[in-house]
Amino acid sequence: MAIEVEGLSFTYGQRNVLEDIHLHIPEGSFLGLMGPNGSGKSTLIKCILGLLSPTTGTIKLFGKPIQRFNDWSQVGFVSQKANSFNSGFPATVFEVVSMGLYGKVGLLRFLTKKHKQKVLESIQQVGMQDYVHQNIGELSGGQQQRVFIARALVSEPKLLILDEPTVGVDAKSVQNFYTMLQRLNVERGMTLILVTHDIGAMTEYITDVACLNKCLHFHGNKLEFESQHDSMMTSLYGHDVRVITHNHDHHDHDHDHDHDGSGH
Numbered sequence: 001m002a003i004e005v006e007g008l009s010f011t012y013g014q015r016n017v018l019e020d021i022h023l024h025i026p027e028g029s030f031l032g033l034m035g036p037n038g039s040g041k042s043t044l045i046k047c048i049l050g051l052l053s054p055t056t057g058t059i060k061l062f063g064k065p066i067q068r069f070n071d072w073s074q075v076g077f078v079s080q081k082a083n084s085f086n087s088g089f090p091a092t093v094f095e096v097v098s099m100g101l102y103g104k105v106g107l108l109r110f111l112t113k114k115h116k117q118k119v120l121e122s123i124q125q126v127g128m129q130d131y132v133h134q135n136i137g138e139l140s141g142g143q144q145q146r147v148f149i150a151r152a153l154v155s156e157p158k159l160l161i162l163d164e165p166t167v168g169v170d171a172k173s174v175q176n177f178y179t180m181l182q183r184l185n186v187e188r189g190m191t192l193i194l195v196t197h198d199i200g201a202m203t204e205y206i207t208d209v210a211c212l213n214k215c216l217h218f219h220g221n222k223l224e225f226e227s228q229h230d231s232m233m234t235s236l237y238g239h240d241v242r243v244i245t246h247n248h249d250h251h252d253h254d255h256d257h258d259h260d261g262s263g264h
């Protein structure tokens with residue numbers, strides 16, 4: 001298993017954001033993690049990346065309890081805010097991708113020939129070889145996002161987590177972007193988790209789906225998800241969310257509403 005989450009809950013102060021999450025993600029899967037705004041997706045990802053400690057529960061990465069996991073070069077992460085460079089940003093594609101090795105552009109002069117080769121390979125993998133010496137700020141949002149994937153790939157991670165990486169990227173580039181991720185998944189066996197609002201746009205590329213709204217409402221393969229799609233959407237976004245959550249004390253007052261079947 002790439003990831004094993006057991007009985008995970010998380011609270012910000014008094015606010016219960018994640019509740020009793022059990023999630024096993026096998027190596028080699030491509031998981032689409034979906035849920036409404038504020039449903040806890042980023043919080044769960046931060047727990048998996050070791051940036052937040054769960055209030056209760058445990059996390060294992062590649063079989064190791066996260067507290068003892070130390071090979072973080074196996075885990076790549078690309079956030080939704082990655083593509084926010086302005087056109088004056090003084091680093092080339094090559095330099096930005098090199099940061100995946102050293103964390104700092106300033107150390108670039110120490111790159112060995114082998115490392116340079118690795119950087120170029122990663123750039124090639126995301127199809128940006130024609131832009132190696134271009135400034136990152138001069139690229140489109142989609143192209144910048146590819147460069148950030150390359151930066152995450154340069155340490156050859158076994159697990160790559162992407163938190164809404166296509167925000168602000170046009171529809172056609174998004175499809176190309178997903179195709180590129182699918183290739184990493186199929187050809188290199190890389191485990192991928194992609195956080196998204198729009199699972200519809202990517203069902204053809206992923207293998208599994210998880211639906212989160214504080215609790216995990218669904219986790220299964222794509223075919224299971226498609227067969228339960230309508231009820232799942234109602235469960236996540238419509239009135240059934242309240243029917244499900246009214247078991248929890250603070251939502252009891254909601255359960256009389258929205259029983260007109262409209263899902264709103």
Ligand SMILES: Nc1ncnc2c1ncn2[C@@H]1O[C@H](COP(=O)(O)OP(=O)(O)OP(=O)(O)O)[C@@H](O)[C@H]1O
Pocket residue numbers: 012015017035036037038039040041042043044
């Ligand atoms: N640092 C924080 N302190 C307090 N509350 C927070 C903090 N970060 C997030 N929250 C709250 O926790 C809940 C879950 O947030 P989270 O960012 O995990 O959701 P999300 O599913 O990633 O949302 P989105 O799709 O809008 O990015 C939200 O209600 C949010 O307001």
